Amino acid sequence: MTRVVITGFGVASPIGNDAETFLESLKNGKNGLGPITRFDATETGISVAGEITDFPLEKYFIKKDTKRMDLFSLYGIYAALDAMAMAGLTKETIADPDRFGIMVSSGIGGLPTIEEQVIKMHEKGPKRVSPMFVPMSIVNMVAGNIALRVGAKGICTSTVTACASGTHSIGEAFRNIKHGYADVMLAGGSEASICEIGIAGFASLTALTSESDVNKASVPFDSSRSGFVMGEGAGVLMLESLEHAEKRGAKILGEMVGYGANCDAYHMTAPTPDGSGAGKAMKLALGEADITPDAVGYINAHGTSTPANDKAEAKAIHYAFGDAYKDVYVSSTKSMTGHLLGGAGGVEAVATLLALNEQFVPPTINVTEQDPEIDLNVVKNAAIAADLTYGMSNSLGFGGHNAVILMKRWED
Template sequence: MERRVVITGLGALTPIGGTTAETWNSAKAGICGIGEITLYDTSNQKVHIAGEVKNFQPETYIDKREARKMDRYAQLAVAAAEQAFQDSGLSMEQENPFRCSVIVSSGIGGLGTIENEHARGEQKGFDRVSPYFIPMSISNMGAAHIAIRHGFRGMVTCPVTACAGGTNAIGDAFRMIQGGYSDVVLCGGAESSITPLGMGGFTSMKALAESNDPNRASIPFDKERSGFVMGEGAGMVVLESLEHALARGAKIHGEIVGYGSTCDAYHITAPDPDGRAAQECMRQAIENAGINPEEISYINAHGTSTPLNDKCETTAVKAVFGEHAKKLMISSTKSMTGHLLGASGAVEVILTALALRDSFVPPTINYQVPDEDCDLDIVPNTGRQAALRYALSNSLGFGGHNASLILKRWEEN
């Protein structure tokens, strides 16, 4: 028999908050976390704005000497994981560490370290780069640091599926617990790619909005949208089997009930215009949850603010939900955070869980110009109270990677 899977810990560092509570309060209030880039000098580049994590002090969570051996993405991962672990109330003295796993995604890993050490190699010779260059830059190290810190000795793995990574990490963790392979999984995503090379690469491929007005750059579903805004941050959740959580008297934030994952197999960056694989992904999640599409009230959309994505996602939602699509509330919290790449899905799952808990749908902010191709209820500009029981979170990544999770408001029965 498949086991029920519940969320017992939440941790987030995002452009709109340094904790889960701050992030959720900002999302409810429709606060924009996008602003001038401060992490480096942007004067020689087209794009000058992004969604940075503000006032992040790694030493709050990590010994100063250890922090110097970590890329910023790994620091963010460890910090969010620490928040989630503390929120969960887990005590490793009471756990079998081989039944505790870690699944953490990063789309790019330690890009800032790669850039800095390449510059150092050019100046001093490549045999004189930092001995920590490799363990700082590789994409599995966020997960490794979390496992080392908390003593989780079960499977530790790292899906790298671009913008779908955080959702895949949580979905894969859901299946691990559902199938009985782990009792506890600390999972999510972390990213820090607001660097000259990262921003230049996305600018060169015409993926980023080149507007430097924070209020008119990340504008999902708006007819004037022209690309996404880069964000950074980390989102982590602790998942447990319901039996395990109840046995230790854990506080439960919500339940995950369905997961779907597909691939467009179409293009390296562009979504399939028909959205067939995105449709199938949502259908798989609904079938896995054992519910009817009409039972879903809210979708946290991938909603990147690119011309193709928002149109294709709208088309896919209409195909899956039919007439019910008109009754759905669909918002993109990327309007506030920007696009956190491999961390985005994890942060959005956290926001979806809290939307269910508080019966409140966060808005799509800075929406001004309606688009006939994106004509669903995107909860424009102001969030709203609403009775919610089931919600869906979508992530659609470069390479055609699609992932959908269905969450349920926590009910003991």
């Protein structure tokens, strides 16, 4: 089988839109949450979100692009182009475009566009709906728009599995290279759902916290957790076959070694209480990497800060790791970014990669009292130095979708 390596990444997030800023934010435990400014959220009862407030649109786009693409596509393209640049690849230097693929997804797609155009239709009639409505709103267009920008003519898909979408996309891209269908893949997730219908919908599910204090809102594993905070952004990895990367003298940042995917088949929104679904997905990733649980030094947990999810994920880690759970560091970077839904897996894959490269564990910030029912080695409030070889990233989505990826630190 072909070995798969990581040669670049790009990120747009509430805690940084470039590699350096994002890394420093992880190390310093920066809180990227703030008051919702995109619309008046008063009637929703929700006041806090992880908005991107300093997106450098001019780096890759012109004003017309904002009229032709929803924000989730812009975020995804931005992260993909940064990943390309870091990897030292351009549209012109891709040797075989037919073996260059895209797997970047979103959980929801162009929700702000859908909201805007439905209101326009209701108020002004169907003839006033934008001709760009469908291309702007459908989920696959983040991958399609990236392919257009970079000239990728290989497989181009979007794996839509709610909050597991980004991680599933990375895992499936890994397999495409591993089994010889592609040489180069851009893979990850993107989301931009901070709009009235997005917040109102999740609020009606009682999935969001109504906490107004940004330092008490997203508190994974804490006894006081009361729901997740909506975030936005994108994370994209550049994956290559080892042979392809070495042939062109690329700097290798890490290796993708395992992927696990399955379904709870239990409930539309709730995880299996005993954690067996997600636990089996972790075991699948460990099995593909051919390592034992004690080799894993860090788990970037799904850790949404909802009562049911955090407790079930803790049980899943016990299920998969056995007694080794005591020694593996666990944190949820959603405490800093909020929950990016389909974009979460992409951004958290970047965080896991940086943890391996920089030999540290990002913290779960703002934890005051760890839930006694969550018996995990949670890194709380401040980053720590750690000797890490393998890092795992978990994503668990509505519908029972579980996706787990496993990376290894690269050593020359």
